[in-house]
């Protein structure tokens with residue numbers, strides 16, 4: 028059976044809405060097209076932070092306080108690694124290590140990232156399709172004001188997003204191909220909606236859209252494309268989006284996000300605190316609570332987005 032709702036997601040914020048959709052839909056009706064621009068090799072392991080976050084979240088095993096990693100994690104490995112002088116800036120929990128090791132092992136056997144992800148999802152009893160944006164390596168690089176080119180995890184975690192970001196590059200994107208399974212889903216005449224989750228447009232969604240053919244494939248399909256604002260009252264719920272907008276001299280509000288996706292969207296979902304911005308948008312708008320604190324919030328937002336899509340799709 029093929030999924031009828033596709034959502035585009037980065038890590039924490041995107042995964043919250045993906046979980047809401049997973050719970051209000053038949054779980055197999057959802058495909059989560061996930062950013063892999065954050066992927067990197069660390070301690071000899073292939074780490075896919077956003078795939079990890081999406082999978083742990085759908086499996087109900089995520090650490091809800093931290094936003095990433097597993098619930099009830101232990102840290103013996105990290106403590107010992109630090110004691111031995113190893114890199115401790117990127118924290119890999121004892122249980123979490125297993126997913127990175129298994130992914131790395133399967134990739135070294137010659138499997139594609141999409142095949143490996145399907146296998147990991149099956150093991151975690153996830154019934155939705157979790158689709159890496161591409162099987163080919165794409166690396167998000169942040170060009171800083173002082174001229175350095177930082178791999179995304181180095182910028183975000185090691186340097187705590189402190190450097191001023193001038194530009195974002197998606198190294199390898201020009202040679203990457205979109206996930207083949209996604210292209211098949213986009214051809215499904217029963218496709219109901221494509222939803223851009225409240226993820227960072229510059230470093231979570233743009234890497235997905237930078238894969239050649241992706242944007243055209245999305246635009247060519249019949250289903251409505253909606254985006255949920257990741258900014259509420261000018262602030263990002265998590266992560267450096269507001270700082271990035273300021274560094275690009277863009278207004279700190281949801282309009283900047285809607286404008287960023289210009290030409291792609293059929294509708295935009297604004298938070299109720301931003302209701303006054305609705306009149307400035309040239310596309311249909313739905314106003315609702317987009318702050319997802321509880322599981323109910325995630326499900327309510329998912330229902331509202333799907334209803335809006337059905338109205339627009341008619």
Ligand code: FO1
Nearest residue numbers: 037038065075076079080095116117118184
């Ligand atoms: N985020 C942090 O802020 N600090 C960490 O030490 C860290 C470790 C980590 C390990 C595995 C994983 O899958 C994600 C991890 N993250 C960590 C989260 C990750 O850096 C971000 O959530 C995403 O890249 C943003 O989309």
